[in-house]
Amino acid sequence: MIASHALLSAQSISLVYRGGVRALENISLELPPGQFVSLVGPSGCGKSSILRLVAGLTAPTAGKLLVAGEPASRARRSAVRLAFVFQDPTLLPWRRVEDNVALPLELAGGARSARIEAARSALELVGLSDFARRFPSQLSGGMRMRASLARALVVQPELLLLDEPFAALDDITRQKLNTELSRLWEQRRWTGVFVTHNIAEAVFLSQRVIVMCARPGRIIADVQVPFEFPRTMELRSRPDFARLCGEVMSLLERGSR
Amino acid sequence: MSEAVRAAARAVLPPAVFLILIVLGWQLAIVVWQLPPYLVPSPRDVWAASQEHAADLGWAIPLTGAAALTGFGLSLVCGTLLGLVFSQFKWVQRSIYPYAIFLQTVPIVAVAPLLILWFGYGFQGVVAVSFILSLFPIITAATSGLTQIDPNLVELFAVHNATRLQELLKLRLPNAVPYIVTGAKISCGLAVIGAIVGEIYAGFQGEHIGLGTLITRANAALDTSYVFAGVLGSTLLSIAIFATVSVLGSTILARWHVAAGRDSTTR
Incomplete structure (x- = not known):
C-alpha cells in the first residue's frame, strides 16, 4: 500500500556492497x-x-526509494529541504561557529548578512548564542554537537536525518540534548529519522521506533510510542517508559538470535 | 613576566652553552693536535676571513638567498597547482603521482649539471636547480591536503548540493593549508641547498658570485678559513629563511585554528 502523502517511501529496497555484502534486504x-x-x-x-540512501549519497541496488515523491538521488536538489547530522560534529576548524552554521546557506548562495542572521537565530535555538564568534576548537564536545545541530536547523529542514549524533557524548549531556531536540521538534515538526543504538534515546525522542537486525540488515519490528509531548526528564522514570524500552530490547534480542 | 624570562632562558641557554663548548673544543683540538690551518682553521681565523671577505660575503648571501627564494616561491606555486590538478582529476593523479613520489627518492642533485646546461650558467640555471630540488615536498603536501579530507565533510557538502568549485574553495583548499605549511618548511631548506649546488655547477657570470661559487673558488685556492666563512654564511642564510617560513607558517596556522602547534608529533 503506497500512501501518496508519505514524505518518505521505501519499497522493498536492497543494498549490496561491492564484494557481495548484503547491507540491506527488502x-x-x-x-x-x-x-x-x-x-x-x-x-x-x-x-x-x-x-545515506535517503540523503541520496548512495543508490539502492534494488527497490524504489521516494523522498517527497522524487527519487532520493534527486530529491535533495529540488523536492525537499534536507539536513544531515553526523555522528561527529563535522565542523570546519578554520571557521567561526556562526560561519560553520551558515555554511549550508552560503552553499545555496544566500546573502551574507541574511545567512549570518539565520545562523545567529539557529544558534539561539540550541543555546549557543554566546559562542557564535568562537572557533570549534574552543568549544566542548557537547557544544560542538549543538553547533552541528544548529547548522542542520539553519536550512529549516523538512527532513532531518540524524546519524547517532549523541553517541560520543557523556550520558548527562546526551539526555539534556535529547530533551532539547524533542522540544525543537515540537516547535518545527520536521520529519525526523534518528539512528541510534541507545534504546532509551530512541523511545524518548520518537513517535515510532523501527527495530532492525543485522546480516542482512532488515526490519523486524515497528513499534508505536504513545507518550504525549512535551517529553521531559520525568518521562524517563515512568514505569510505562521502562516497559516500552524493555519491549524494544527483547525484540532486539530476539532478532539477534 | 619572570616566568616568561625563565622559560626563554630555558630555551636559549642550553644551546648557547653547547655552542660555546663546541667553539672552545674546536680551538682546543687545534692547539692539542697541532692541526695546520689549511686543514682546520681556528675560530679566530674564520672570523678574520669573514671580516676580510665581508664585501664578497655581503653580496654572496643575498644573491644565493634571492635564487633560493625564487626557486622556493616557484615550487610553492607550481607544487600547489600540480596538487590541485591531481586532486581534481583522479586519472592524472593515478598516472603521474607515482612518479612524483618515486622522484623524491632519486637524488635530484645528480641532474643539476643538466639543468645548468639547459637553463644557462647564471641566475636562471641556479633557480632551476633550487626549484627542482624544493618542488616535490610541496606537491606531496598539497596533494595530501587536498585529498585527505574527513569523508563526513565531503558528504556534508554533497548533502547541501555544493558545486565542485565550492567544494574546492571552501573545503579542499582550506584543508590543505596546514599541509602546505608543513611542506614549505621542508621545501625552503632544500631550496637553499639547491641554490648552492646550482652555483657550484654554474656560478654567476656577473661581477658578483653566490655562496656556492665562493666556496668552490676559496677551496681551489686552499683558503680553508674562507671556505669555513662561506659555510657559515650558508648556514646563516638557511636558518634565516627557515625561521621566516616557520614564523609565517605558525601565524597562518594560528589563524587557521588547527591544532598543529599543540600536536604532540610536532613538539
Whole structure:
C-alpha cells in the first residue's frame, strides 16, 4: 500500500556492497510528514546506510526509494529541504561557529548578512548564542554537537536525518540534548529519522521506533510510542517508559538470535 | 613576566652553552693536535676571513638567498597547482603521482649539471636547480591536503548540493593549508641547498658570485678559513629563511585554528 502523502517511501529496497555484502534486504517503510522515527539495531544492521540512501549519497541496488515523491538521488536538489547530522560534529576548524552554521546557506548562495542572521537565530535555538564568534576548537564536545545541530536547523529542514549524533557524548549531556531536540521538534515538526543504538534515546525522542537486525540488515519490528509531548526528564522514570524500552530490547534480542 | 624570562632562558641557554663548548673544543683540538690551518682553521681565523671577505660575503648571501627564494616561491606555486590538478582529476593523479613520489627518492642533485646546461650558467640555471630540488615536498603536501579530507565533510557538502568549485574553495583548499605549511618548511631548506649546488655547477657570470661559487673558488685556492666563512654564511642564510617560513607558517596556522602547534608529533 503506497500512501501518496508519505514524505518518505521505501519499497522493498536492497543494498549490496561491492564484494557481495548484503547491507540491506527488502526494506519497506512509509513516513508521513512530520513524524519522528528512530531506527535502532545492532551495529552492522545497515541503519546508517538507510540514512545515506535517503540523503541520496548512495543508490539502492534494488527497490524504489521516494523522498517527497522524487527519487532520493534527486530529491535533495529540488523536492525537499534536507539536513544531515553526523555522528561527529563535522565542523570546519578554520571557521567561526556562526560561519560553520551558515555554511549550508552560503552553499545555496544566500546573502551574507541574511545567512549570518539565520545562523545567529539557529544558534539561539540550541543555546549557543554566546559562542557564535568562537572557533570549534574552543568549544566542548557537547557544544560542538549543538553547533552541528544548529547548522542542520539553519536550512529549516523538512527532513532531518540524524546519524547517532549523541553517541560520543557523556550520558548527562546526551539526555539534556535529547530533551532539547524533542522540544525543537515540537516547535518545527520536521520529519525526523534518528539512528541510534541507545534504546532509551530512541523511545524518548520518537513517535515510532523501527527495530532492525543485522546480516542482512532488515526490519523486524515497528513499534508505536504513545507518550504525549512535551517529553521531559520525568518521562524517563515512568514505569510505562521502562516497559516500552524493555519491549524494544527483547525484540532486539530476539532478532539477534 | 619572570616566568616568561625563565622559560626563554630555558630555551636559549642550553644551546648557547653547547655552542660555546663546541667553539672552545674546536680551538682546543687545534692547539692539542697541532692541526695546520689549511686543514682546520681556528675560530679566530674564520672570523678574520669573514671580516676580510665581508664585501664578497655581503653580496654572496643575498644573491644565493634571492635564487633560493625564487626557486622556493616557484615550487610553492607550481607544487600547489600540480596538487590541485591531481586532486581534481583522479586519472592524472593515478598516472603521474607515482612518479612524483618515486622522484623524491632519486637524488635530484645528480641532474643539476643538466639543468645548468639547459637553463644557462647564471641566475636562471641556479633557480632551476633550487626549484627542482624544493618542488616535490610541496606537491606531496598539497596533494595530501587536498585529498585527505574527513569523508563526513565531503558528504556534508554533497548533502547541501555544493558545486565542485565550492567544494574546492571552501573545503579542499582550506584543508590543505596546514599541509602546505608543513611542506614549505621542508621545501625552503632544500631550496637553499639547491641554490648552492646550482652555483657550484654554474656560478654567476656577473661581477658578483653566490655562496656556492665562493666556496668552490676559496677551496681551489686552499683558503680553508674562507671556505669555513662561506659555510657559515650558508648556514646563516638557511636558518634565516627557515625561521621566516616557520614564523609565517605558525601565524597562518594560528589563524587557521588547527591544532598543529599543540600536536604532540610536532613538539
